[in-house]
Amino acid sequence: MTFWHFIVTNRAQVLDLTVEHIMLAGVATLIAAIVGIPLGILITRVPRLSKPVLGSANVIQTIPSLALFGFLLPAPWLGERAGRLAIFALALYGLLPLIRNTYTGIRTVDPTLLEAGRAMGLTDRQLLFQVELPLASGVIIAGLRIAAVLSIGVATIAAAIGAGGLGEFIFRGLAMVNNQVILAGAIPAALLALAVDTLLGLLERRLNAVGMRS
Amino acid sequence: MTDLASRGPAIEFDQASFRLNGRPILNEISLSVQPGETVVLLGRSGSGKTSALKLINGLQLPTSGEVRVNGRRTQDWDPIELRRGIGYVIQEGGLFPHYTIERNISLVPRIEGWDEKRVQDRVRELLAMVRLSDDVSSRYPSELSGGQRQRVGIARALAADPPILIMDEAFGALDPITRSEMQKEFLELRQRMRKAVIFVTHDLREALLVGDRIALLEEGRLIANLTPGEFEDSQNSIVRAYMEAFSDPAAVRRWA
Numbered sequence: 001m002t003f004w005h006f007i008v009t010n011r012a013q014v015l016d017l018t019v020e021h022i023m024l025a026g027v028a029t030l031i032a033a034i035v036g037i038p039l040g041i042l043i044t045r046v047p048r049l050s051k052p053v054l055g056s057a058n059v060i061q062t063i064p065s066l067a068l069f070g071f072l073l074p075a076p077w078l079g080e081r082a083g084r085l086a087i088f089a090l091a092l093y094g095l096l097p098l099i100r101n102t103y104t105g106i107r108t109v110d111p112t113l114l115e116a117g118r119a120m121g122l123t124d125r126q127l128l129f130q131v132e133l134p135l136a137s138g139v140i141i142a143g144l145r146i147a148a149v150l151s152i153g154v155a156t157i158a159a160a161i162g163a164g165g166l167g168e169f170i171f172r173g174l175a176m177v178n179n180q181v182i183l184a185g186a187i188p189a190a191l192l193a194l195a196v197d198t199l200l201g202l203l204e205r206r207l208n209a210v211g212m213r214s
Numbered sequence: 215m216t217d218l219a220s221r222g223p224a225i226e227f228d229q230a231s232f233r234l235n236g237r238p239i240l241n242e243i244s245l246s247v248q249p250g251e252t253v254v255l256l257g258r259s260g261s262g263k264t265s266a267l268k269l270i271n272g273l274q275l276p277t278s279g280e281v282r283v284n285g286r287r288t289q290d291w292d293p294i295e296l297r298r299g300i301g302y303v304i305q306e307g308g309l310f311p312h313y314t315i316e317r318n319i320s321l322v323p324r325i326e327g328w329d330e331k332r333v334q335d336r337v338r339e340l341l342a343m344v345r346l347s348d349d350v351s352s353r354y355p356s357e358l359s360g361g362q363r364q365r366v367g368i369a370r371a372l373a374a375d376p377p378i379l380i381m382d383e384a385f386g387a388l389d390p391i392t393r394s395e396m397q398k399e400f401l402e403l404r405q406r407m408r409k410a411v412i413f414v415t416h417d418l419r420e421a422l423l424v425g426d427r428i429a430l431l432e433e434g435r436l437i438a439n440l441t442p443g444e445f446e447d448s449q450n451s452i453v454r455a456y457m458e459a460f461s462d463p464a465a466v467r468r469w470a
Binding site for chain 1: 271273294295296297298299300302304308310311312321322325370371380
């Protein structure tokens with residue numbers, strides 16, 4: 001049975017698992033952004049928090065993904081549903097690039113612009129939303145891009161705990177010693193990652209072009 | 215903001231000292247600027263000029279003595295309200311690169327909640343005032359020359375018609391020809407504005423040209439507070455050193 005043959009005969013399942021995969025990685029990245037960007041902003045405002053926050057996110061990043069899924073399995077509410085657990089773990093992985101890029105993006109805004117803004121009578125809030133975040137947006141989107149691509153990759157492993165996604169084909173193919181089945185999971189996952197990377201890359205370039213106009 | 219334009223000096227340093235981490239930066243400065251008057255703060259790098267400006271807009275507070283803006287001590291002002299009443303021009307304009315010229319100029323009026331028509335009218339009026347054509351308004355700062363950016367910087371500072379204007383080495387980054395054009399235009403503009411202006415520079419020629427009075431700072435002390443004529447005739451040794459430095463190219467090199 002060729003790869004194409006497998007895809008065509010199982011197209012309904014390929015589609016289902018791809019959608020499931022997108023949901024896992026998408027929701028996880030969204031949560032990572034909702035938590036990570038404000039955290040990144042917070043540590044530019046409260047510098048003494050920057051080391052512990054960045055350090056913790058760094059440590060999380062070093063835990064092997066399979067082990068992280070395993071560790072979380074006994075957790076109360078989380079362990080009950082595999083999808084829930086997978087999204088939580090993936091969101092944890094996505095935190096570091098988002099926190100770090102938000103922090104770096106804001107910290108590298110030209111200080112003379114901040115001083116000009118402050119001298120013009122902008123409040124801290126106005127300075128953040130009108131000057132710092134727009135100028136940091138390219139770097140923040142770069143962090144989002146890393147988080148999303150990472151999430152799509154690691155999500156394949158979520159199938160090991162029964163969370164579904166394209167990893168199911170990979171694990172099934174491994175069990176069956178059938179490369180066609182492995183590829184039926186691996187190739188769509190890779191294409192997904194490439195597509196997201198390209199799209200967010202375009203957005204990043206646009207935003208940087210605006211930020212660089214100095 | 216009209217309440218700012220009251221009687222008495224617009225800016226008044228009263229025995230104001232400022233220390234930073236225990237290091238004296240400014241030492242018992244007394245100086246006042248009346249509405250309509252331009253006072254040049256002249257001095258070398260590190261003489262305390264920038265700190266003096268920060269005392270005016272409340273970015274720093276005096277360690278002792280007082281700085282009063284329109285009769286009120288800077289620590290008694292709401293800092294945001296204080297700063298919105300002070301136009302601030304820096305080198306290269308300090309324009310926000312991600313905003314068009316129109317957005318840059320209209321930033322404070324928009325924050326202050328002006329309606330769109332009033333904002334547009336004001337932007338057009340200001341562009342004319344600094345001699346820029348209307349079609350720059352949709353461009354970004356990177357698409358303008360240094361001189362044009364500087365003009366936009368002035369327009370932005372004047373947007374909400376503040377009674378006080380601070381020019382912080384505003385023309386310092388411009389080539390000599392553009393610089394001298396800007397100085398002349400500033401003189402014309404000043405006639406029409408009747409604002410209290412603090413003009414910071416280390417260029418004596420510029421100081422003599424634009425100042426009603428020149429306040430010379432040296433190591434945090436106010437050495438002289440003189441009209442340009444008096445300044446040129448002064449026998450004070452530091453003033454003389456300044457005059458000589460600018461008349462003798464070799465001495466300029468020693469001072470640099």
